[in-house]
Amino acid sequence: MFSIFRTCLRGIYSCQWNSQTRTQNRACCWFSFLCLVSILALSWMYVCFIAFNDHDDVNWLAFKTLKKWVSWYMIVMVVSAVLAIYCLLLLVFGLLHLAIREPLNLHCLHKVFLFLGLLTVTLGTAGICIKWKEEWKSVYMSFQATAPFLQLCGVVALTLISWLVFQSYHRAKTAACKVLIMMTFLVVSAAVFLCPLAICSPCITNNLPPKPALIGHRGAPMMAPENTMMSFRKSMECDVVAFETDVQLSKDKKPFLMHDNGSSFLLRTTDVKDKFLGRDGDVNTNFTLEELKTLNAGEWFVRTDPFQSVASLSKEEKMEANNQTVPSLNELLVMAKTHNVSLIFDLKNDENSTGFQNSDSYYTTETIKKSGISQDKIWWLPSEFRHEVRNIAPGFKQVYHNEQDMNADGGSFLNMKYSSLNAHEISELREKNVSVNLWVVNEPWLFSLLWCSGASSVTTNACHILKNMSKPDWHLEPNIYMGIWISADVISLLLMFGLFIWQRRRKSHVFRQNTSERSYPLLPR
Structure with a gap:
């Protein structure tokens, strides 16, 4: 039985099924190289696992270049997992070779694959350093x-x-x-x-802070098409305290909800190519709200399954997702007012305005005031015309992108990327009664860490997952x-x-046995 195991082990590692009497030259060097690549592959797999929280950023960057939505990050994850498993299994076989004193003759095909693995890890690391340093x-x-x-x-x-x-x-x-x-x-x-x-x-720690509140990032984009009424309704099932969205102005100066901006801003999430031939590269100011409302804003979600979550939806939910349209800001304000939910948003094109009266901020503020929603339910994030907005809507909660602007303005609400503040900084801010919202937090391990750090709230795509957490995973x-x-x-x-x-003791026993055999050789008959 052992001889069969030894033969199989030798065949897998060196592709030589017959017994070997000599170790190939530089075999130990190749085994050291195998150890190095295995450690690097495992480390790279860890980086991919951690970066999965932001995998949508990779897919979005690829879409802007290729104009085609594919889950590129999942492809990277699969390739990385296969590489790590291959290297670790080969390393285990090598260690077993050492244990049974089998020559370490690594086959040339394995050497080629190891070099390809090293190249993959190197290119991946370089890609992060160049395009994704944060x-x-x-x-x-x-x-x-x-x-x-x-x-x-x-x-x-x-x-x-x-x-x-x-x-x-x-x-x-x-x-x-x-x-x-x-x-x-x-x-x-x-x-x-x-x-x-x-x-x-x-x-x-012995002193666990309260669980951070949840803010629905474009609603609940894992369970419904982003920035649609279905998505925001789904996020309410998670007991979110606020909706996060993106506001732009149409040609007729009416605010609507859409994340992508600039040319081709409708290409990713609507059927603009089919409805308005030749206009898929237009900007937001070339479409009236009535035209935008004719677009399908949900079919892409069911078709591309950006978060691999469509399978969890019922047949009725898939049909509903397939028939979503581009919502106006007023529709969301009605929902927020009815359900007593706050609203925080980005204005995508305010930096191009020639003055406050012509800005997205002005028309958005007027729309909010006409809706009748309580002003304290609006968390005002845009910074371009902050002071002008505060003059006509003093009840808005002012939210800041950095601590310097907040302190200069006498504010007490920060909204920052989750990696911008460490645990000590978050704790200090909370002691000063500053609300700290961190975005975008999707993975339970990261939510757990920020929970332990004392964050007030997090903006998330995965509210349906985080709402069920009763305690941090790592506490x-x-x-x-x-x-x-x-x-x-x-x-x-x-x-x-x-x-x-x-x-x-085993070595001493073998040594005494060998010595005894040499001392009393068998006599010839």
Whole structure:
């Protein structure tokens, strides 16, 4: 049975099914290269997992270039997962080769795939550094949430490979080699065992802040087409405190809801190509509200399934999504007023205005005032004509993009990207009674981290997921974590010590047996 296992193992790693008597030249170098690529592939997979919160940014950037909506990020995720699994399996086979003293003859095809894997990770990392630098902040933030658990995984991994390290130590023929192996292992072990001393996670606490309120980002875009009345109605099922949307002016100066702006602003989310031939590249001021209302703003959602969530909708919900139209701001104001929900929005084209009386801010403010909604339900975010708006609508809550503008204006409400503030800064702002809303937060691990940090609210695409969270996923009391940390380290050390003693005795037994056979050779008859 063991010989069959050995043959299969040899065939997978080296594609040589017959027994080998010699190790290929530079085999150890190739095994080291395999270890390096495996670590890089696993790290890249971690980065992809963390960046999934913002995967829509990648798809949007690709759409602006290619004018075709495809979930490019899911393709990257699948390729990265396949690469990581392949490298880790190959590494396991290599470690088993070492354990049974099989020559490490890595097949040339595996070498080619490893180089392709290294190239993939390198290009992916370069792409983030060039086009998506802010995502490294998200990766750094993630360690605050995952570091305590990564440390435990590191302890388990270190314990599992220690027997190979001790085996190499006992096989070493020179004292210098033994010292090098053991010192390297001790340094790595000390770093893994003691790294919790440097871990500072807001979720390791006895004082958990209240759960952040939820704001529906363009409604509930995972459950319905973004910026449609169905989407906002779906977000109300999540008990959101506010709707987040995007407002633009039509040709007849009526505010409507649409995120994309500039030329081809209708191309992604409507059937403008079919309804208005040759006008799919027009800007918002070339369409009247009546023309916009004739467009289908939901069929694209069912067809492209941007969040892989359409399968969770019922047949009736899919039919409803298929028949959504472009809403006016007034329609949303009626819904917000009826259900006592606040409203926060971006104005996409205010920077092009020649004056307040001709601006999106002016017409939007007038529409809000005519709707009769309570002014304190409007969280005013646009900064271009903030002071003019405050003069005619003093009841609006003023929301700021950065702390400097807020302090200069005497405000107390910040709306920032989730990676713009660290846990300490959020805590300080909350102590000053400043409301802190962070966008866009979709993943439970990130919501958990911001919950522990004390955020007032988050803008999210995934309100249906976050509403069901009764506590942060990563929350631990300090005493409990310390107990887990120390227990894991002690158990690991005991297991390592036992493995070291067992291998030492085994080597001594084999040595005595070999010595005995040499001392009493068989006599010829």
